[in-house]
Amino acid sequence: QKEVEQNSGPLSVPEGAIASLNCTYSDRGSQSFFWYRQYSGKSPELIMFIYSNGDKEDGRFTAQLNKASQYVSLLIRDSQPSDSATYLCAVKDSGGSNYKLTFGKGTLLTVNP
């Protein structure tokens, strides 16, 4: 059973701070990693994907990947109250089941004004 682990939170940060969200995964062969944001009662919305080791930046968001450590993270700079949501880490399965994503249970982020 492939697993994706996230700290459930809640993670609380003040407005303007950096929020750091972490994710570990068990499938060593995984090559594609995704971060989704989900507001309460709404559908998951893709924020970023990352395939290569290192950092990938998109606006206030930076995804970091370390395949050797099986670790992926999301940094949100200058956090805003509108960033308050649950963040889902998703990992594309490798091998024969590479059609599907395995999702973590999500980390609840609260940004306090």
Added chain:
Amino acid sequence: DADVTQTPRNRITKTGKRIMLECSQTKGHDRMYWYRQDPGLGLRLIYYSFDVKDINKGEISDGYSVSRQAQAKFSLSLESAIPNQTALYFCATAGTPSTDTQYFGPGTRLTVL
């Protein structure tokens, strides 16, 4: 217009009733998925389809069936609804296998009394 639509958005039904949830997409994607989301359990895959003739069970398919009527339409049925099928249901689509970025519909909140 939304790329992935789901109907109905909310549904309350009684134990033993048959119910169908529908998903339509205008993204031109071949891959379509049905998930359910429960508090504390995250997103779990029910069924997925790569094309009209290719339908596969996910990790929690018992009690559910699906129909891929066209490339753009993928329906989920509960033949005899039971209370523990109360959940938030999402349809998702994905394009090229090399990326498998999934895009989610708005969701259907189903309550089985």
